[in-house]
Amino acid sequence: MKLIYTVLFFGMMIIGFSQLSSCHNNNLNIQTAQYAVNGQKLYRTHCQNCHGAKGEGLGKLYPPLTDQKYLSENRDKLACIIKNGLSGEIVINGETYNQAMPALSKLSDMDIAYILTYVTTHFGDSDSTFTQDEVIKGLKDCKLFF
Known part of the structure; x- marks a missing residue:
């Protein structure tokens, strides 16, 4: 039974990695790729x-x-x-946006680390994991930014 779970796990990882193959950043280590x-x-959700x-x-x-x-x-x-959303003007790629972003307060620190790793490696040029510790520190320092 353990062998079946191991095979399923690695099968799912292969499928997941193949979905990321369209990512322009193919130099990810295994942890970053998993995140x-x-x-x-x-x-997506x-x-x-x-x-x-x-x-x-x-x-x-x-x-x-x-x-x-x-x-x-x-x-x-x-x-x-x-985690907390965003309101007010924001400039991205030289364009100004002013639509409020809702908070996703129910996401765990780990969920946020996963999302940010995906966004920064898939849409950005990062090749590193956005760690849970980095998320925790960012959330702790939140009041300093907004």
């Missing part, structure tokens, strides 16, 4: 309706998640934005 696979599932399947956003309503400069410069704020 990204889990993040892709969560992204919680983020894709507004930000698009490819992170392209929705016209002038919802910003794209493809601004590598923004992702990099605001890495320490991203967990806070997901």
